[in-house]
Amino acid sequence: MKRSSLAIAITLAALPVAVIAGAAGAPGFSDFRLVGYGSGYGSGSGSGSTGSTGSGSCASLAPDAFVTNVSSATVTPINTGTRTAGPPIPVGLHPVGIAITPDGKTAYVANIGSDTVTPITIATCTARTPITVGLNPEWIAITPDGKTAYVTNHGSGTVTPIDLATSTAGTPIPVGLSPRWIAITPDGKTAYVTDDNAGTGTVTPIDLATSTAGTQIPVGHIPQRIAITRDGKTAWVRSIVEVGNPTSVVDAVTPISTATSTTGTPIPIGPDSQDVAITPDGKTLYVVDRGVGITPINIASDTAGTPIPIGGAGWIAITPDGKTLYVSDANSVIPVDVATNTVLPAIPVGSDACQIAVVP
Numbered sequence: 183m184k185r186s187s188l189a190i191a192i193t194l195a196a197l198p199v200a201v202i203a204g205a206a207g208a209p210g211f212s213d214f215r216l217v218g219y220g221s222g223y224g225s226g227s228g229s230g231s232t233g234s235t236g237s238g239s240c241a242s243l244a245p246d247a248f249v250t251n252v253s254s255a256t257v258t259p260i261n262t263g264t265r266t267a268g269p270p271i272p273v274g275l276h277p278v279g280i281a282i283t284p285d286g287k288t289a290y291v292a293n294i295g296s297d298t299v300t301p302i303t304i305a306t307c308t309a310r311t312p313i314t315v316g317l318n319p320e321w322i323a324i325t326p327d328g329k330t331a332y333v334t335n336h337g338s339g340t341v342t343p344i345d346l347a348t349s350t351a352g353t354p355i356p357v358g359l360s361p362r363w364i365a366i367t368p369d370g371k372t373a374y375v376t377d378d379n380a381g382t383g384t385v386t387p388i389d390l391a392t393s394t395a396g397t398q399i400p401v402g403h404i405p406q407r408i409a410i411t412r413d414g415k416t417a418w419v420r421s422i423v424e425v426g427n428p429t430s431v432v433d434a435v436t437p438i439s440t441a442t443s444t445t446g447t448p449i450p451i452g453p454d455s456q457d458v459a460i461t462p463d464g465k466t467l468y469v470v471d472r473g474v475g476i477t478p479i480n481i482a483s484d485t486a487g488t489p490i491p492i493g494g495a496g497w498i499a500i501t502p503d504g505k506t507l508y509v510s511d512a513n514s515v516i517p518v519d520v521a522t523n524t525v526l527p528a529i530p531v532g533s534d535a536c537q538i539a540v541v542p
């Protein structure tokens with residue numbers, strides 16, 4: 183592939199947030215378009231239309247999953263058993279990342295347009311006082327002990343720790359130019375952060391005991407979503423890599439040994455891949471590709487299986503029992519039966535459904 187073509191591909195993929203001149207709103211900007219999340223990310227006013235959802239109290243709904251709705255500045259609670267969505271919960275401007283504490287009591291939402299993280303009490307579906315963090319917080323992960331959340335600040339080049347007992351933001355940790363996704367090892371000792379800046383293409387490990395960023399691990403261009411196996415031995419990251427001779431540029435998922443910080447052989451995937459998730463048994467890696475659907479990868483053999491066709495698939499979550507996948511598209515969440523790869527009826531949610539989190 184010619185260098186000029188590679189440069190164009192990298193440049194286009196490196197634009198997760200494009201700031202458009204606007205008026206009042208979040209600090210420094212209010213109207214911006216998020217590239218790579220969905221089809222309708224335009225102006226954000228903190229409100230907007232939502233899909234047809236259920237009604238009634240949160241207690242009667244008994245939600246066990248939540249999805250962020252970027253354009254409507256809300257989070258939709260879902261009962262996965264009944265496949266019913268409850269009334270959307272207003273949060274900050276352009277919510278993207280969401281994580282739930284191990285005890286299942288609280289969800290934390292990263293609002294990329296408000297520079298805040300909003301806690302939500304799951305029992306009542308109530309949003310609490312937002313916590314101010316860095317610029318453009320995008321992704322969030324919570325330690326296995328439930329004591330600390332870590333949020334990537336895409337616009338600040340940092341990761342902010344949050345003490346969940348006090349809802350207090352700590353000292354930001356510098357990690358790179360454009361940190362985006364984050365995952366924490368099951369032992370709670372290390373976080374891995376992707377930097378999708380076109381000139382770096384790295385994953386940065388953070389020693390959580392000392393809040394110190396380690397040596398960056400090169401993984402190709404524009405690394406994005408990252409997931410860690412349950413045994414903590416391997417991190418899988420989606421990025422753009424150069425393969426073959428003559429060289430071609432493809433989307434791929436690359437394994438990283440957490441013991442040695444070395445990368446394995448990339449596995450080529452679809453050209454519009456985005457999210458990845460690993461089954462609880464650690465046997466299968468699912469990759470979401472907007473143009474193909476969901477591709478299962480056998481981790482033991484590093485081979486890709488037959489894609490499950492879902493048009494417009496964006497983000498993915500797996501239930502703790504590993505039996506069901508939940509995939510977001512423009513305005514709905516789509517369940518998939520893992521045993522049969524059967525796509526079940528969609529659950530309407532808010533505008534531009536983004537990340538899904540399932541209660542542990």
